[in-house]
Amino acid sequence: MPLLSESARLKVLVPEKLSPDGLSLLRGSVDVDERRGLDADELLRIIPQYDALLIRSETKVTAAVLQAAKRLQVVARAGVGVDNVDVQEATKLGIVVVNSPSGNIGAAAEHTIALLMAMARNIPEAHGSLKGGKWERSKFVGVEVKGKTLSVIGLGKVGLTVARLAKGLGMNVNALDPYASPAVAASASVTLVSSLPELLATADFLTIHTPLIASTKGMISTAELAQMKQGSRILNVARGGTIDELALIDALESGQLAGAAVDVFTSEPPAPDSPAARLIAHPKVVATPHLGASTVEAQENVSIDVCEQVLQILDGSLPRSAVNAPLILPEEYKTLQPFVHLVEKMGSLYTQHYASAAGGSMARNTFDLIYQGEVSNIHNTKPLFAALIKGLLAPISGSEINVNIVNAELVARERGILVNEQHSREMSDYSFSSLVTLIARPPSRAQSRAPDLAGSLRATTETAADPRSQRVISGTCSGGQPLINRLGRFETSFSPEGTLLICENYDSPGKIGVVGSILGREEVNINFMTVAPVSKRFLDGHHVESTDINKSARGDSVQASGSSKEALMILGIDRVVDKSVADALVKEGGVLSATAVSL
Numbered sequence: 001m002p003l004l005s006e007s008a009r010l011k012v013l014v015p016e017k018l019s020p021d022g023l024s025l026l027r028g029s030v031d032v033d034e035r036r037g038l039d040a041d042e043l044l045r046i047i048p049q050y051d052a053l054l055i056r057s058e059t060k061v062t063a064a065v066l067q068a069a070k071r072l073q074v075v076a077r078a079g080v081g082v083d084n085v086d087v088q089e090a091t092k093l094g095i096v097v098v099n100s101p102s103g104n105i106g107a108a109a110e111h112t113i114a115l116l117m118a119m120a121r122n123i124p125e126a127h128g129s130l131k132g133g134k135w136e137r138s139k140f141v142g143v144e145v146k147g148k149t150l151s152v153i154g155l156g157k158v159g160l161t162v163a164r165l166a167k168g169l170g171m172n173v174n175a176l177d178p179y180a181s182p183a184v185a186a187s188a189s190v191t192l193v194s195s196l197p198e199l200l201a202t203a204d205f206l207t208i209h210t211p212l213i214a215s216t217k218g219m220i221s222t223a224e225l226a227q228m229k230q231g232s233r234i235l236n237v238a239r240g241g242t243i244d245e246l247a248l249i250d251a252l253e254s255g256q257l258a259g260a261a262v263d264v265f266t267s268e269p270p271a272p273d274s275p276a277a278r279l280i281a282h283p284k285v286v287a288t289p290h291l292g293a294s295t296v297e298a299q300e301n302v303s304i305d306v307c308e309q310v311l312q313i314l315d316g317s318l319p320r321s322a323v324n325a326p327l328i329l330p331e332e333y334k335t336l337q338p339f340v341h342l343v344e345k346m347g348s349l350y351t352q353h354y355a356s357a358a359g360g361s362m363a364r365n366t367f368d369l370i371y372q373g374e375v376s377n378i379h380n381t382k383p384l385f386a387a388l389i390k391g392l393l394a395p396i397s398g399s400e401i402n403v404n405i406v407n408a409e410l411v412a413r414e415r416g417i418l419v420n421e422q423h424s425r426e427m428s429d430y431s432f433s434s435l436v437t438l439i440a441r442p443p444s445r446a447q448s449r450a451p452d453l454a455g456s457l458r459a460t461t462e463t464a465a466d467p468r469s470q471r472v473i474s475g476t477c478s479g480g481q482p483l484i485n486r487l488g489r490f491e492t493s494f495s496p497e498g499t500l501l502i503c504e505n506y507d508s509p510g511k512i513g514v515v516g517s518i519l520g521r522e523e524v525n526i527n528f529m530t531v532a533p534v535s536k537r538f539l540d541g542h543h544v545e546s547t548d549i550n551k552s553a554r555g556d557s558v559q560a561s562g563s564s565k566e567a568l569m570i571l572g573i574d575r576v577v578d579k580s581v582a583d584a585l586v587k588e589g590g591v592l593s594a595t596a597v598s599l
């Protein structure tokens, strides 16, 4: 119901500097309070009066702020990163969070190039020396960038723009990004590499353009810096915390790195004596105070973008860039919601178990999404498609991922993800009333085949030639809750919730005990465990066979073909673990592979 026409004027709080171009759009219909320099306590005290909050990177929108807000409908971030907003709490409270995903891309990319050149030619130091009355020429001999290699981590919107600009400077550009589209990379003449060591070894300059999320926090530390060429240089215009600041200082001190250019820090503004403050003071560092988005043009763009969205939300319509927008309309909610939840979990499981674990393999960005049984009667599958894209991308994009029914197709296209949706009323003789199957295929075959169910079954049969390479996940909803019943060639039954360790192993006596004792040593509690055997019918390429599924649901063993005693051990654990725990299970526990996934 439109709210802007109601008699009481709605109130918008703006605690940071926002361009007036957007704010003037708001002033016609709502009261705008610009209150710069509010401290955390003042924000908590006054937030109950406001219907919308407009911020940039300085305001910390914590759970406490959101809970104190009595009538807040929207938090609008005039920029990209929403790591200063507790998006999960906002979602819980039904507060929409919007951002401006493209308004400042050009500004951030140009700032990166400005820092690259400033660092290569010692411009800040030379400028300071000359202004100080000196004429020092030999002290400030620089290096050229032409012909050098720029290595980019995160080939998203900013990373790709930086890459294109660097090509214009005559640089060779390599990039690492598990979800970059190979076609988009090729169109920008960027070479995609598949591992971080490969990227680091080739870099004369390394630049980071990822969000700050669990997988990117501290991704460049002592070990990674040691893999770079001696005398190489590094840039960070993304987020403080992706590079370990103390490790960076050490690498500059030892001469391993010749320089660093940094716009973003772990504490902003840097606390005195903090690692960020020490980094800024280092003579080999060119530093700017988070200026990546600070151009007149970018600030106009992002301000207009988010103010328009605030008006849309206050008027009861769907915003174009909601970070946490509802995926479904209320009338469709009951039927669709359990499957939306299931498909999002399947996408997230795919990325964490298959794509990320394989070092970010980009080989499979083409998916069949097959609806069988009752779920095949759903005609509006847009929410399911959007849920899949969101699930696939969220583990690598963090909470700022913006996928909803409005933009899912665009996001998928930008990332080069192809999805063939197929409906089949036939369930063979499965005992579930609905089944959703996700099959990832290498792009070449997908592109040459028509997207029909028969095609997808053929794909399963074809990949069955090498069952180890099958990337198939099937799931259903039982009592409204998602349940995964197939992972690759393994037949299973587990709820995709919480943190799971998925270990592939030879089913031999004592294995569970060894794994249990390694986890005990790491102070990880096991909440539940299930063993999933290889299913003969998956090896044979047959999709369904009711007797086997019944057996599996009862927990009986389904005998693997031939002599294979491989099985999947799925452990539900009580906390998020880092990669070292999965590595220890392989090295010390003798399991064939282990991945930790958070669902």
Ligand SMILES: NC(=O)C1=CN([C@@H]2O[C@H](COP(=O)(O)OP(=O)(O)OC[C@H]3O[C@@H](n4cnc5c(N)ncnc54)[C@H](O)[C@@H]3O)[C@@H](O)[C@H]2O)C=CC1
Residues within 6 Å of the ligand: 080, 081, 082, 101, 104, 105, 108, 153, 154, 155, 156, 157, 158, 159, 176, 177, 178, 179, 180, 209, 210, 211, 212, 215, 216, 237, 238, 239, 263, 264, 290, 291, 292, 293, 294, 396, 397
């Ligand atoms: N300094 C500043 O003022 C500004 C900073 N930014 C920051 O720049 C960053 C990038 O922004 P956009 O390009 O707009 O985001 P984006 O979402 O378009 O791109 C991020 C890319 O990082 C990739 N990625 C995620 N995890 C990865 C990993 N572990 N390894 C390799 N790649 C990974 C994703 O696949 C994606 O392609 C964000 O953190 C944003 O907040 C953006 C604008 C201004």
Ligand SMILES: O=C(O)C(=O)COP(=O)(O)O
Residues within 6 Å of the ligand: 056, 057, 058, 078, 079, 080, 081, 082, 104, 290, 291, 292, 293, 294
């Ligand atoms: O858009 C982003 O992610 C930025 O980092 C820009 O931050 P700012 O709006 O300049 O505080």
